[in-house]
Amino acid sequence: MPTYNEEKTIAHSVRSFLSLHYPEFEVIVVADGPKDRTLEVLKEAFRLVEVEWVYRRALATKPVRAVYRSLVYPNLIVVDKENGGKADALNAGLNLARYPLFCAVDADSLLDAQALLRASRLFLEDDRVLAVGGTLRPLNGAVVREGIVETLHLPRGYLEKVQIVEYARAFFMGRAGWSAMGALLIISGAFGLFRREEALRVGGYRTDTVGEDMELVVRLHRRAREEGREYRIVYTPDPICYTEVPADWATLRKQRNRWHRGLWEVLWNHRTMLFNPRYGRLGLVAMPYFFLFEALAPVVEVLGYVLFPVFYSLASSTRSLPSSSFSWPWPKGWFFPSWRWAWRPCSSSVIPGSGTAWRSFFWRSSRAWATARSWPGSGFSPPSRCGGSGGSGGRCAGRGWSPRRGRAVLSRRPRERRMLGRGYP
Template sequence: MLLALQTFILLYFITLNLSFALSLYIAAKELGIILRSNEDINLKSLLERDFYKPISLLVPAYNEEATIVASLNSLLNLHYPEYEVVVVNDGSKDNTAEVVKAYYDLYPAVIYTRKLIETKPIRAIYRSRKYPNLLFIDKANGGKADALNAALLHSQYPIFCAMDADSLLDSQALLRSARQFTEDDTLIATGGTIRSLNNAETSYGQILKLKAPVKWIERFQVVEYIRAFLAGRTTLSNLGMLLIISGAFGLFKRSVVLEVGGYRTDTVGEDMELVVRLHRHMREKKRPYRISYTMDPICWTQVPDDWRVLRKQRNRWHRGLLETLWNHRQMMLNPRYGRIGMLAMPYFWLFEALSPLIEIGGYALLMVLIMLGKINFVFASMFMVLAVLSGILISMSAFGIEAFMRNRYPTSKDRLLLLLASVLENFGYRQLIAWERLVASFQVFKKKGQWGEMKRQAIKT
């Protein structure tokens, strides 16, 4: 029994690491193609094209007074021919509404919409005298998904971009994302790369100088985000198996999202749940479609700078993952859903949902064998190589690819700090995150959907 368990754990990590290595290879090739194509397609040529589609930016906000102005300035200064920004204040307890009203000179407005989706009551709607394309909705608290649904109902354009209120968009992100909808009529959703904003200097919502964060917990997350988006999302997208588009930045066809009923309000993973439901809907209707990710558009977001908030965030993320997989369990190994049912769902169950149980179980088994005096040297050494050393190599490789090809961190000191973080995260940080995800696995049906509160830092300007 022990031998079988040891063999399973080792085979699991071998498969996981091989998939990461393959993903990094694919990501490096993809990034090279993107960088070469960007040299040929500059901002001026994108702006001069007349086949763009107007976009609605949906920004749910809850207790965001520290970052809301910087975030909205970023959105209101994007290079895009025609778009609107729809902000929803979801019953904030701080001064979010007052800050926005004063800064953007808001006045009451009346807008009539068809209530295709039920939401919490809307208290008031405002427009801005400074920015005619800014719409501000003040409503009773209902959670992030409910706020997104309210924004969706009041949006007017065929494509919408769902965002977080503490995020900043690269000035060209919308152009480079939206052009995919003009190039492929079957595209119904696309996501972009998310990066850490912590310690960056900004001006009018744009990054002036990117620096390594001050705290190690923030640096670990910088490396973590690079690895997750560079290696994971790129390969899944290329294989047509993408089940997640980050809630911080994703573009969708409005009509298709309304078809499926908007965002579900009874889950903490509304972003992933919507993507899986879109896959399911289109497969059941037998309609051609595509859901993609591109590493080119960049969205900058604040990451937690203390362990308590980070634990809550990762707990919420893992519960959202498990809720989504469970709610759509009928798709699992169901040929009706093609590669989504036969490949993507099993992959996410095995290498995402169950990964904390297997990883923590591996460490627990190792300690039990040591205490019983039955330590298997081959198992112990191979487990540490696969669980720790391979993790270091994968993180360093991901950061190396990003640093070499993009060179976003200008100083050698910052690059060395983050390279060191890619090593140190494997000694404690990764195990603590795995433990919190394991805890979340036993809380998934106990905790209900709610806003993930995080103490915000004022964005440096």
């Protein structure tokens, strides 16, 4: 766990990692030359003492000043080193790590108690697995005590709520799909589990890029493809990592700027994979997608802003042209039938959040939520007009809740009605 100027939250984060449910593990905190009291806070909270630690320096890093061990938690190691950036701190932690699997996490993140067990299970089931990524959930609005997330609530800010939907869409739809295709290019730096030997073979984290997490995953893909061996890099939704998301526009702008610069650096460093059939789905599908629809997304959005008034004016001009001016090779109004023709294709780029992908996500989410609320015994059944809850007892037993009509309706198929009556999920 690399840390830099985290004196306010570092103690709670370390306690959270020490309380994980896992039979044998160690927590390595790398203090990357902090300028605040991060190291002093760790010494006071965990009774650290300096030790002479012998390890193999497999990866080149900035000089390590001292290594500390806790008198209270024997599996806690703290490394004090000169500042070299997050990637350099991760490489220093890799040098000191002793176990075959290592988990890279951020200092401001909190892990679910079962996260490591759920992620490491995939390594035991399949020896071909090189890395596993989990799910990130925004921590804003949650109640945290002693480094443990007790309850989750929606944050008050609009920006934070939008990011909750964005994270759910990115992980449960995007990364799950890429993982199923065998073309997952990103494992979040906030939480990812890797085979240590594989990471050392490819040279660890690169220190000349801001997207070190994605770059390492792409390098693992590339090395395995070039060697012609079978492997898997997968995403699983079970391990949960909670992280703080930006609550103001300035912080969000810096974060997304860093992400986008990291994406461009990865695409440039591995440009030989683009449209290269040697790398299979990676070169023909995944890399071109990230280049055209992620890296060039700002260009597409700007074109949306520019083309919208152009299409609107052309649609208006086709309706106002006199029929005797000249003859069209197609029926009048066929090419630009109305302003709606110009509005619909441009709305995805012009109005953020109103594109077909966002609308489809909201529709499916609202329908899934409405269905879950109508299940018997779920505890979320909405009040019914016929008394009691919509899915329990009275005249509404065995009925589903229709959010569109706002009233209880019978299920169309008898099998669905039987399942609802039995309490099936």
